[in-house]
Amino acid sequence: MTMTAHPAGYRYRLLPEVKIRREAFGGILYKYGCADRGALSFINSRSLVELLLIAREQFAGDLSTAIEERVSSAASKARLYTALDELVRRGYVAIEAVTTTTAE
Amino acid sequence: MTQFVQFLGRGRSGAKSCERPGPLALHPLARAAFAETGKPLSPAQVSGSQRFLLGGLSAPITVTWEITAACNLRCVHCLSSSGKRRPRELTTDQALALVDELAEMQVFQIHFGGGEPFLYPGIWRVLERCRERDLVMCVSTNGTLITSERARRLAALEPIYFQVSLDGATPETNDRIRGQGAFQRALRGLERLAAANLSLTVNSVLTRYSFPELDRLYAIARNFNAKLRVTRLRPSGRGRAVWAELHPTREQYRDFVAWLREHPDVLTADSFFHLNAFGERLAGLDMCGAATATCCICPEGEVYPCAFFQAPEFEAGNLHEQSFREIWQRSPVFAFYRQMGAGACSGCLRYDLCHGGCPATKWFVLQSLQGRDPECVLADSPTHPLAAKQETPYGAITAAVRCSSVTSQDGACQEEA
Numbered sequence: 474m475t476m477t478a479h480p481a482g483y484r485y486r487l488l489p490e491v492k493i494r495r496e497a498f499g500g501i502l503y504k505y506g507c508a509d510r511g512a513l514s515f516i517n518s519r520s521l522v523e524l525l526l527i528a529r530e531q532f533a534g535d536l537s538t539a540i541e542e543r544v545s546s547a548a549s550k551a552r553l554y555t556a557l558d559e560l561v562r563r564g565y566v567a568i569e570a571v572t573t574t575t576a577e
Numbered sequence: 578m579t580q581f582v583q584f585l586g587r588g589r590s591g592a593k594s595c596e597r598p599g600p601l602a603l604h605p606l607a608r609a610a611f612a613e614t615g616k617p618l619s620p621a622q623v624s625g626s627q628r629f630l631l632g633g634l635s636a637p638i639t640v641t642w643e644i645t646a647a648c649n650l651r652c653v654h655c656l657s658s659s660g661k662r663r664p665r666e667l668t669t670d671q672a673l674a675l676v677d678e679l680a681e682m683q684v685f686q687i688h689f690g691g692g693e694p695f696l697y698p699g700i701w702r703v704l705e706r707c708r709e710r711d712l713v714m715c716v717s718t719n720g721t722l723i724t725s726e727r728a729r730r731l732a733a734l735e736p737i738y739f740q741v742s743l744d745g746a747t748p749e750t751n752d753r754i755r756g757q758g759a760f761q762r763a764l765r766g767l768e769r770l771a772a773a774n775l776s777l778t779v780n781s782v783l784t785r786y787s788f789p790e791l792d793r794l795y796a797i798a799r800n801f802n803a804k805l806r807v808t809r810l811r812p813s814g815r816g817r818a819v820w821a822e823l824h825p826t827r828e829q830y831r832d833f834v835a836w837l838r839e840h841p842d843v844l845t846a847d848s849f850f851h852l853n854a855f856g857e858r859l860a861g862l863d864m865c866g867a868a869t870a871t872c873c874i875c876p877e878g879e880v881y882p883c884a885f886f887q888a889p890e891f892e893a894g895n896l897h898e899q900s901f902r903e904i905w906q907r908s909p910v911f912a913f914y915r916q917m918g919a920g921a922c923s924g925c926l927r928y929d930l931c932h933g934g935c936p937a938t939k940w941f942v943l944q945s946l947q948g949r950d951p952e953c954v955l956a957d958s959p960t961h962p963l964a965a966k967q968e969t970p971y972g973a974i975t976a977a978v979r980c981s982s983v984t985s986q987d988g989a990c991q992e993e994a
């Protein structure tokens with residue numbers, strides 16, 4: 474698999490323990506334990522939810538690669554990266570520094 | 578793989594599972610109670626996570642599953658009046674099929690309770706199936722049946738969380754509620770679970786007697802590397818008989834809110850959101866999730882809006898007759914519940930924080946869903962005069978108040994991308 478760095482030299486990775494469920498308004502993210510522990514968030518953006526699902530199913534959780542390969546508009550990309558920063562803050566996504574970009 | 582829990586054979590057979598039941602299927606008491614609450618809330622009237630729940634979700638986030646009514650204790654406040662096994666409790670095969678169905682629906686978490694879950698004959702197979710199906714488990718136990726060997730076996734099922742009940746920090750306070758010797762036995766269970774490095778919470782129902790012991794409960798929890806979770810006493814099951822005697826006083830509630838602020842790591846989940854009306858939103862889910870984010874499956878397959886709402890008139894369906902999915906999607910009780918109006922609270926400017934309190938508590942105390950929560954923190958406030966008076970078994974409850982400003986804090990991630 475090719476791992477593509479975010480332009481700033483970082484890549485976003487969806488944590489494997491996060492569960493994602495589509496809903497009519499967008500979707501729900503859940504991380505172990507709900508009210509007692511972990512986290513639960515409602516997301517009212519279908520495109521963000523689809524991106525998360527695609528990243529998990531087709532890019533082994535590598536969100537940066539999923540964005541670079543599947544989103545063409547610069548404005549959409551920027552909005553998605555902003556959304557991912559929020560998901561980092563809420564503990565669903567990790568940012569990994571990319572020291573070398575590898576292609577296999 | 579879809580396996581519905583569809584095991585007919587109970588007395589009330591003949592439900593046509595493919596037809597959407599009409600409102601007429603509602604119990605008349607429930608229908609009248611829902612009607613009294615007035616118009617459904619519009620999206621503009623709600624904020625935070627609640628607006629995502631308005632129309633109902635495709636599946637619950639958490640299902641509370643009271644897997645057996647058998648219990649070796651007889652707590653005076655037991656919400657499900659547990660004690661003996663009931664004749665129509667789900668068999669292990671039925672329970673396994675239910676786990677599969679909940680997994681297919683993408684339920685995130687199952688919260689096992691009872692009764693005492695470890696008295697259910699198929700409990701290990703059910704927990705193991707949850708593990709196989711990647712469902713997060715939380716088990717509420719009285720802790721008295723946890724041996725070291727069981728604790729080690731449970732550790733292999735991670736992620737699994739335990740809530741061990743202690744309703745006081747001393748044998749005197751705890752055992753007057755949970756029975757002679759329960760305190761020491763629960764501590765031994767906690768010790769064994771902690772020794773197996775399991776994720777633990779000490780679960781404590783707040784009563785006027787346990788309130789002075791909160792600091793000591795906190796210390797006990799810390800001693801086991803556990804979190805303390807304080808929950809609200811509700812007048813359901815055997816709790817109805819003791820609610821008036823045990824529920825905390827208004828002053829205790831006010832001090833409790835201050836205490837929570839000093840102990841931000843103490844969990845309350847959603848149970849105290851009516852206390853938000855003191856003016857500050859407490860951490861945790863902030864609204865009633867019954868029939869929207871959660872529901873309760875009872876030992877004989879009855880499904881209710883939540884564990885505390887086990888009133889026959891609000892039974893949403895039964896797994897001996899319908900699949901869980903059908904009940905979740907088509908039950909008139911759930912459909913009406915999701916459209917409940919604000920009732921007497923509709924004029925309250927703290928509605929956004931309090932949401933009118935707990936519907937189950939209202940029902941069991943007032944026999945109404947339209948009144949204010951019986952423990953409404955503004956009920957006696959001179960600045961909030963009565964607009965209407967409701968006589969209840971516990972005195973007058975005021976309605977339609979105007980309070981001070983509303984704060985709105987959104988707990989949900991809502992990125993538009």
Ligand code: SF4
Pocket residue numbers: 851854921922925926927928931932933934949950953954955956976977978
């Ligand atoms: S009047 Fe209703 S919404 Fe207002 S604080 Fe009391 S219970 Fe809550």
Ligand code: SF4
Pocket residue numbers: 811847848864865866867882883884885886934935936937938
């Ligand atoms: S009915 Fe009451 S106990 Fe049940 S989920 Fe709602 S607020 Fe909680």
